[in-house]
Amino acid sequence: MDQHFTMTDDILKKNKLSVTDGRKKILSLFLARDGALAHADIEKFTGEMFDRVTVYRTLQTFVEKGIVHLIPTTDNSILYALCKENCEEGHHHDNHVHFICDVCTKTICLDDVTIPKVKLPKGFTPNHSEMMVNGVCSDCK
């Protein structure tokens, strides 16, 4: 399949999920891509390989297990990203900045860039933050 075949199995097993072709393929797409993927992207790559429903359910399962996390968008799509550093542990995906490249349109997890704290107005209590920066990524500069 590709060079990630053992890695995908490991991640699935670690999360107590059955190792199936669909999950391996979708996981390998994330590993190969290093940016975020939307449901539509995955359908494009997998073609007629799996049913649409399977893709939906696979992504949902991955989110529940913390294998991928969601990235907010303004265009009515859901973006899913697997973060290199964190996916080993399966948690704490949610403290880094996401970068969206205006040129290649990839969404990249900047695992090393922590979201800064902001001072909120009186009466507001923070719980969790998301931050997205767009611009030009290191590949497109």
Next chain:
Amino acid sequence: MDQHFTMTDDILKKNKLSVTDGRKKILSLFLARDGALAHADIEKFTGEMFDRVTVYRTLQTFVEKGIVHLIPTTDNSILYALCKENCEEGHHHDNHVHFICDVCTKTICLDDVTIPKVKLPKGFTPNHSEMMVNGVCSDCK
């Protein structure tokens, strides 16, 4: 209609848009609400008053004119918000933090909270940032 009736007309005229019942009503919803609205919210409030298509097109027009701006979400919906401070000028809607209340689920523009700059890895050039914080808002605390 409500106390904002002149304000809605002013905003529409300032943006060279025909003053119609649909636009006035939708704009007045934003003015009355002070939080963000999704397409579905607007349909709920307006009921059978206007066609769904009109709501879609009105929101699209408002975004193009800069009357409202988009807020990213992870739940496959588009949120639209009119920011109190900026809507007079019709631009620069995009430099403040958005707060999503976990209790009342409202999304609120914190017009006074500026998005902090972050240091990006080598090779990345920033252009624009978005930041969302959720937690408990001042009404729900």
Next chain:
DNA sequence: ACTAAATTTGCAATAATGTTGCAACTTTTA
């Protein structure tokens, strides 16, 4: 105030996207 031009709306059709139940199949467990 009245009319022509420009703009906006609603309808109908269509497309795209997401969800559910269930039977068949595959993977895991022991």
Next chain:
DNA sequence: TAAAAGTTGCAACATTATTGCAAATTTAGT
């Protein structure tokens, strides 16, 4: 290797979004 557990695909359905076009409304000019 067989039973149990988990996963998949199909079909049907639900929701959400888009397009073209004719009718209606709003605006601008007189």
